[in-house]
Structures are given as C-alpha cells and as structure tokens.
Amino acid sequence: MLCNFCALIDLDEVRGQGYKHHGSYTNLYVSAQSGCEFCALIRDSHETVPGGQLTADWDQSLDRTQITIRVNPFLGENEGFDEDIGTYDIILVSQAERQSPGPYLHVWFNLSTTADDPLAFLLPRRLISASPMADQCLNTASTWLQNCLETHIECSENTRSPKLLPARVIDIGLPNSNTSPALLVSNGCFGNWVTLSYCWGPSGSVKTTTATLGAHQIEIPLESLPPLFRDAIFLTRHFNYRYIWIDSLCILQDSPSDWEAEAANMGYIYRNSAFTIAAECASDPTESILDTSRATSYHVKLPCHSQRHEINGFIFPHRMNNRDEGPWKTRAWTLQEDVLSPRVLKWTKKQLEWDCRTISYSEEDITGDADFFELYESKHFKRICLSEDSLMQRLYRNLDLDKDASICTPLGIWNLILDDFVSRKITRNTDRLPAISGVAKEVARHTQQTYKAGLWEQDIHTEILWSTSGNATHMSDYIAPSWSWANLDFSTVDCHLFHQSGSDAGHNILRLARVLSINVSYVGTDEFGQVASARMSIRGRCMEIEHWHKSEKGFNCCLDVGRSQRFAQGLESLPLDALFMQIICIEQDSVEVGVDRWSRKGVFKALILQPDSKIEGEYQRIGVADISLERGQGWSTRTLTVL
Numbered sequence: 001m002l003c004n005f006c007a008l009i010d011l012d013e014v015r016g017q018g019y020k021h022h023g024s025y026t027n028l029y030v031s032a033q034s035g036c037e038f039c040a041l042i043r044d045s046h047e048t049v050p051g052g053q054l055t056a057d058w059d060q061s062l063d064r065t066q067i068t069i070r071v072n073p074f075l076g077e078n079e080g081f082d083e084d085i086g087t088y089d090i091i092l093v094s095q096a097e098r099q100s101p102g103p104y105l106h107v108w109f110n111l112s113t114t115a116d117d118p119l120a121f122l123l124p125r126r127l128i129s130a131s132p133m134a135d136q137c138l139n140t141a142s143t144w145l146q147n148c149l150e151t152h153i154e155c156s157e158n159t160r161s162p163k164l165l166p167a168r169v170i171d172i173g174l175p176n177s178n179t180s181p182a183l184l185v186s187n188g189c190f191g192n193w194v195t196l197s198y199c200w201g202p203s204g205s206v207k208t209t210t211a212t213l214g215a216h217q218i219e220i221p222l223e224s225l226p227p228l229f230r231d232a233i234f235l236t237r238h239f240n241y242r243y244i245w246i247d248s249l250c251i252l253q254d255s256p257s258d259w260e261a262e263a264a265n266m267g268y269i270y271r272n273s274a275f276t277i278a279a280e281c282a283s284d285p286t287e288s289i290l291d292t293s294r295a296t297s298y299h300v301k302l303p304c305h306s307q308r309h310e311i312n313g314f315i316f317p318h319r320m321n322n323r324d325e326g327p328w329k330t331r332a333w334t335l336q337e338d339v340l341s342p343r344v345l346k347w348t349k350k351q352l353e354w355d356c357r358t359i360s361y362s363e364e365d366i367t368g369d370a371d372f373f374e375l376y377e378s379k380h381f382k383r384i385c386l387s388e389d390s391l392m393q394r395l396y397r398n399l400d401l402d403k404d405a406s407i408c409t410p411l412g413i414w415n416l417i418l419d420d421f422v423s424r425k426i427t428r429n430t431d432r433l434p435a436i437s438g439v440a441k442e443v444a445r446h447t448q449q450t451y452k453a454g455l456w457e458q459d460i461h462t463e464i465l466w467s468t469s470g471n472a473t474h475m476s477d478y479i480a481p482s483w484s485w486a487n488l489d490f491s492t493v494d495c496h497l498f499h500q501s502g503s504d505a506g507h508n509i510l511r512l513a514r515v516l517s518i519n520v521s522y523v524g525t526d527e528f529g530q531v532a533s534a535r536m537s538i539r540g541r542c543m544e545i546e547h548w549h550k551s552e553k554g555f556n557c558c559l560d561v562g563r564s565q566r567f568a569q570g571l572e573s574l575p576l577d578a579l580f581m582q583i584i585c586i587e588q589d590s591v592e593v594g595v596d597r598w599s600r601k602g603v604f605k606a607l608i609l610q611p612d613s614k615i616e617g618e619y620q621r622i623g624v625a626d627i628s629l630e631r632g633q634g635w636s637t638r639t640l641t642v643l
Helices: 011-015 025-033 037-043 135-151 213-218 227-238 256-264 266-271 332-340 378-385 388-398 401-408 410-421 434-447 457-463
Strands: 067-071 090-095 106-112 168-171 182-185 193-197 243-245 275-278 302-306 311-319 343-347 352-356 360-362 508-511 514-522 531-544 555-559 579-587 591-593 596-598 602-611 618-628 636-642
Touching: 011 067, 011 302, 025 037, 037 311, 135 343, 135 352, 182 213, 193 227, 193 266, 193 332, 227 243, 227 275, 256 266, 256 434, 266 332, 266 434, 275 332, 332 378, 332 410, 332 434, 378 388, 378 410, 378 434, 410 434, 457 508, 457 514, 457 579, 579 618, 602 636
Parallel strands: 193 243, 193 275, 275 343, 618 636
Antiparallel strands: 067 090, 090 106, 106 311, 168 182, 168 243, 302 311, 343 352, 352 360, 508 579, 514 531, 531 579, 531 636, 555 618, 579 602, 591 596, 602 618
C-alpha cells in the first residue's frame, strides 16, 4: 500500500527543486501507521537520522515542516555532470533545512530498477539477484570477464596468451566434461589458469602433502572437497577454463622448502592468472559462496513518471548502508592476491563485484564509474602491475600533479597498500614479509630500487622515518629489524602507519646521516621474503637523552609502542639511556609538528635509539622525533649499528 504522495512521484520535480512529500513529519508518521510502505521505510530509518531519534510529533513547533524528495544535490557540482543519465540513483528525503539543534529528518536512499523497466536508462542501479547461482548473476560475471579480455588493453598486458603454468595446478578437464579433478605437475607446460583467494579458517581442509601427492595426481574426488573448493571448480568450468590454482592443494603443506619456493612465486601465479575468485563472504572453505541466499532490501516498489521523458516506471528505494565486508578483507595474504590479480570476481555477502585494472562493477551499480575514493581502492592498487609506460600515462591523464602525483607513483601506491596491509591479521607472524613480497617485486620492477626488510634502500633516509600512532606492539617472533615497520604488530589495536614523504610537498630535504651499510640475511633464497637477521651501520649527529634540557621545548617524539597517542612532548616517556640521531633536515618556512607550530626555517627528523640489552655498542630503534633547528645544534657525530 502507498499513500498518494508516494504513489505519484514526479521525477521531473525530484530532479528540480524537489518533489513535495508530506507537509510534516507528523503526517508522514500517521501515513506509515496507516500502512504506506515507503513512509514506513522512512520512519524506520530513525536510527541513522542525524542528531538522534525522531518522535511522531517532533516537528510541530517548527516553522517549516515540508518534507521533500530530491536527487543527490552534490552530483551537479561534478565536472562533466550529465543532468539526466545516472543522476537518479540517489535521493535525499529531508525537511527543507535544519532549524534547531537536535534530530532532524535527513535520509539517503539508493534507487534501483529492473533492466527492462522504461526508467532503466535514467537509473544505473539494478536489482541484485536473490541467489549468486541465478543465471542473471552468472551471465553478468561472464559479460564483465569477456568485456575486460576483449577491450581492456591495460588489464591484458601479458595475460592474453598462455603462460608457463605454476609448478602444480588442479586439472578439472575440458569444458562440459564430468572428469574428476586431479593435481597436475606442470613440468614446463603452458596454459591459462584461474586462482582462488580465500580464508583458511581455523580448521584445516583437504591438503596436498608428500604422502597424498601421488593419489592427488590420479584423482581428487569432488565429494572429498569442501563446499568452497567445489564452488571454485564449478565456476572455473562455467567460464571455460581448465586449470585452477588453490594453495592448499597445489603446495606441499608438509614441505618447508616447497612452501618457500611457491611463496616466492606467488606474485607470478596471481599476476598471470586469467582471473581470481575471491571468496569474500566465506570464513573458511566449509562455507559455500554459491549455495547461499542474499538478504535483499527491496521491500518497496514505487511507481513514478516523467513528463519530460514521457515515461512511467517503477523504482525500488533502499537504505544506503555501509558495505558489509567479510573476513577475507581482514587477512594479510588476501590483499596481495587481490592487488596482483588482473581481474577479480568477488562474492560478497550482498552481491557479486568486479575489480580489474581499468574499472570496478557490482551487480547493483552497472556503470562502473569511479567513486570519490578511487585512489584508495583496489582498482588503483592494481595499477602497480601495469607497464612503466601505462602507469605514467595514468598518472598524467588522471591526476592533478600539484596535489596528487606522489600517491600515484610506484612508491606512493606501495605506501597506500602498506597502510592497508599492516592492519590485517595473519596466522603466522613469520609470513608477514612473504605475504607482501609479490607487491614489493612489482615496485622494484618499476623503480629498480633494492628492497631491504620492507624498506627501499635508495630512499632509506626517509624510509626509516616511518612512524605509528603509538599503540602498536612488538612481534613475539623475530620478523624484521627494529628499523623496519615489519617488526611491529598493528593488527590487534586501531593503529596506523605513517610515512615520511621523500619530497615533503616540494620542500628541500637534506640528508644528514650517512648510511654506511645495510646487511640482511634471509631464511631462504628470496630477498623479498622472510628475514633471519639484519643490521644497519649509520653515521650521524647524536644527542643522549640524559643531556637534554628537560625544561625546554622545540621537539616532539613519536614512540613505536606503548602509547595511546602519536605525539609526546615530555622526555619522561623516553628511556634515560636512549639517544636522538639526526637523519634529515626539512627546509621550509614553518613547521607544524604534533600540537606545535614552530616559526622556524626547518626541522630535523631524528631516530630515537636505545642500546641493545644483549649486544654492547648496538642499538634498537624505538621511535622518531621532530626537533627544531635551534635544539639540534652542537651534537656529536657517531657511528652506530642499529639492529
């Protein structure tokens, strides 16, 4: 049932000054109580109304109570804005303006329609299939994949022709065959393969070990596989591919040497796959991504019309909710798998989504328009895998170079990826560097820089000045040296990693310290993988904390662990045996650091070092500091080894 206001919505008015709905919230509330479905949907949105709950008669004392419905008012501010197509996908139901403190009516709705509705050309959003197995859903995925393979030049760099297969893949047979899957030892064969990205979960699934290798080469009975793996095989067949790579089946799980070799090759495997199936909604392989129902929110069907376009049709309003992300988005390994894959089909709790190096789609939003946060989304991260020419073309074509160029460079993209990575969870801490090694290799390919335990050697002066929000914790195992971000655990608390820019917004940076050597030993042969030990020899100007005049200001400290806030001004937070070492000087007119603004000509950036408790004469990094030029004079020069 709909009231007269909801049953006669005029899109021309919605697009203009706003369609006049009920004259007051009191009237809307009465209409909802009488059975109007859309009025009830508006009423039931109270929980997210700004300012708090609304009562039935809350607006009776106001002068202006008219409720209006209008399209997203911010869209018209965008350059290249089309006044019709794609502008009706978001509406705002509100009273004219906020007239007093406290709650007020201000609710956003997404609008969807069916593909065959006359209004479809105006509304880019579509109804989501009730089941991920629906023909509509699978056909949409096929269209995305085929369109990318045929028209996206950047996505198809080095992925069109058959590639050298990974050491082992699951052979599911030719399309439309009913043969049981089997493990294929490739021995240099070429082909195209699909990859699966998923959460292992607490319980182990079927694995390949040295004991089961022979049997798996003959057959892996489909019924022996968990639901997720069966889904992945079904989808591989549906998209007419013969091979799929699943880590637990394609890596010998009881062989450290095989794991090390395949972990080092992980970047190649995902980067050269045809596409990746991302099981975002599954906690582990026992959960299916296909045999599940979706909680759709299309409870209201509104008739509407446009005299301007001479059409009538139906729209389906639903609340704008945050994306319900599954556990897949919280795992460390899956970030690299997502970034490196040229194409990813994501089965989320709500709908099917698509990411490639060119565009992002979802079942609901078929336009593929870039959103306001594109630089921080998967599509932007994936561009680290482009050729050098393509990446530079993207930089100059899409960015305002005065503001955003730095975050579109290889190192800029790396820092954005790293910010996401450090907060993710990982089962084995020793996997932390291997789990991002594939992305690091792509950065090295672009920059020709040398990778040292998570940092880049040629920019080491700024690289070692990373900082945290203060509340990270130390790893229980040795993962990396103290001068690397990788030695800290960011995943247990709300903690962030900050990077010292190499250009610092165009200001001059003077390198003060001399990095004499960086020596890193690895557990295996992969110089992007697990670290066994590391040390850095560095010469620079130092000042012991015990000689610092505690009453003076002109500095801010940022400790790696043990604080609930990023900056500290009191020396009482520092060990008495610690010292500062100046690394760089940033020359600029004024410096804003922490809670202070220093009207100076620059600032020293320093490491905070503490003597190692086990080895005399060697130090551990415990934080960084900003020091005014006046406070940084008269220091003694020393050569230190930092572990």
